[in-house]
């Protein structure tokens with residue numbers, strides 16, 4: 001079983017966009033894959049439960065199906081920091097509870113599990129802990145999605161430095177073009193290539209529709225997924 005944690009330089013960096021494309025690419029290669037969105041803030045009521053758009057997108061893109069609660073065990077209505085949303089409704093999120101929820105995902109029969117974080121790398125889950133504490137506890141390899149926009153150099157470099165200080169295995173980063181008119185896009189890309197301490201895995205172009213998945217094919221070999 002292969003597993004990756006998809007983090008981003010910030011909220012709206014494109015974690016769901018990239019995770020969904022990866023799941024669709026894996027489906028094309030007949031892989032049994034599932035997405036996991038442990039924490040989602042920004043949910044609506046449907047069929048008597050809170051559901052989140054990211055989790056639904058991951059479910060639609062995956063080859064392995066599972067009940068909503070398995071894919072997204074912690075769902076909160078307001079689109080705010082999840083630990084604040086949890087506190088408001090008296091829910092405690094802990095590393096152990098996240099690991100218990102992850103055990104359920106592992107039982108769904110997938111060969112590949114892609115877990116999407118929430119917000120950026122330093123995401124509090126309660127008064128003391130961060131989502132990265134769970135990632136570290138699970139020894140999960142990480143992929144960093146850099147939302148290519150002004151400010152991403154700082155976010156990407158601080159994220160990388162923190163991961164290194166924690167001994168996290170970041171397998172690489174993806175340049176995701178969230179801003180189709182970014183000034184000096186190429187120079188920013190080059191600056192990150194020169195400074196980030198792990199390899200670039202793919203460039204994800206600005207695209208409002210699903211792009212041709214073929215362009216991500218090298219990503220699978222970079223992740224040591226046989227095709």
Ligand SMILES: Nc1ncnc2c1ncn2[C@@H]1O[C@H](COP(=O)(O)OP(=O)(O)OP(=O)(O)O)[C@@H](O)[C@H]1O
Nearest residue numbers: 008011012013014015016017119177205206207208
């Ligand atoms: N490469 C891209 N081309 C065009 N639009 C994109 C691209 N990547 C992301 N977007 C758009 O930017 C917005 C934010 O992307 P996305 O939802 O994937 O971010 P996120 O990192 O998952 O955010 P969150 O922290 O809320 O989970 C979405 O509307 C998405 O469709």
Ligand SMILES: C[C@H](N)[C@H](N)CCCCCC(=O)O
Nearest residue numbers: 011041042079080081118119
């Ligand atoms: C609501 C939003 N789209 C995400 N689901 C949650 C983003 C949390 C960001 C926390 C922070 O770093 O300030």
Ligand SMILES: [Mg+2]
Nearest residue numbers: 015016054116
């Ligand atoms: Mg998302």
